[in-house]
Amino acid sequence: PSDTVQQVADMISSADRITVFTGAGMSAESGIATFRSGDDGLWGRFDPMMLASVDGWEADPHLVWGWYAWRIGQLRDVVPNAGHRALADLAQHKVVDVVTQNVDDLHERAGSTVVSHLHGSLTATRCSVCRAPYDGPVARPYHEQIDGDDLDSLRLAPPTCARCGGDVRPGVVWFGEMLPEREWASAVDSFDACDLVLVVGTSGIVYPAAGLPDRAAGRGVPIIEVNPDESALSGLATHSIRSTAASALPLLARVIDG
Numbered sequence: 001p002s003d004t005v006q007q008v009a010d011m012i013s014s015a016d017r018i019t020v021f022t023g024a025g026m027s028a029e030s031g032i033a034t035f036r037s038g039d040d041g042l043w044g045r046f047d048p049m050m051l052a053s054v055d056g057w058e059a060d061p062h063l064v065w066g067w068y069a070w071r072i073g074q075l076r077d078v079v080p081n082a083g084h085r086a087l088a089d090l091a092q093h094k095v096v097d098v099v100t101q102n103v104d105d106l107h108e109r110a111g112s113t114v115v116s117h118l119h120g121s122l123t124a125t126r127c128s129v130c131r132a133p134y135d136g137p138v139a140r141p142y143h144e145q146i147d148g149d150d151l152d153s154l155r156l157a158p159p160t161c162a163r164c165g166g167d168v169r170p171g172v173v174w175f176g177e178m179l180p181e182r183e184w185a186s187a188v189d190s191f192d193a194c195d196l197v198l199v200v201g202t203s204g205i206v207y208p209a210a211g212l213p214d215r216a217a218g219r220g221v222p223i224i225e226v227n228p229d230e231s232a233l234s235g236l237a238t239h240s241i242r243s244t245a246a247s248a249l250p251l252l253a254r255v256i257d258g
């Protein structure tokens, strides 16, 4: 292994509490598109203000619901990748807190304990009026892939809340919305208690989430970045592994196991 990988493996071996901060790149090798990287980046194809903001929801709830119903349906087609599994294995020997910006459930399905879903979760669908959790069926608009930028065929009326009859909405945090307090507080606790941070698969440009690693860096905690490309957090990283989650994380685990 490269000396960076060896050094990072040694740092992981001697750490007591590791906070892993993940973004969309963590799930890329499971087949879930990222937002701003690669040629299938979602915000390169669609307008986030239309699909991931309160205004977009209020302007066209059928389009927004159809889009999330498609993404909720996609969860049935994807599985955790070797990177998710390596993080879950690491937690057998260390305290590993996962703080994720992702709304998929792949960390949990790999066996990780996710201490914080900063941007909510596709599995937390709720009523947009009384906030009651919705665990009814989520019909998937007929569409294997979203061709080009044709979203019209995704339109679907959201289910109605059994309790109050309100429209059901995705359990994710939209641009302009506050992050859930409990998720934020446990993320802050994790970054304030750890002695090593792994930053995996995030462009590091969406705040307040992107500001969390700085809390640990401010305490002199080493920040390791795993990302094939530079990111806005590369400047904070003490070591960068320019590789993907599904190849770098298992490699680190193998080097640690010697």
Ligand code: APR
Residues within 6 Å of the ligand: 022, 023, 024, 025, 026, 028, 029, 034, 035, 036, 037, 041, 048, 101, 102, 119, 200, 201, 202, 203, 204, 205, 206, 226, 227, 228, 229, 230, 231, 243, 244, 245, 246
């Ligand atoms: N392994 C590791 N990193 C990868 C991989 C991979 N296989 N593929 C891509 N990446 C990196 C990209 O280089 C990029 O830096 O993952 C990052 C993905 O960045 P974004 O698409 O911006 O995703 P993210 O940082 O999670 O976005 C943050 O923005 O739209 C909002 O709420 C949404 O949580 C999301 C937030």
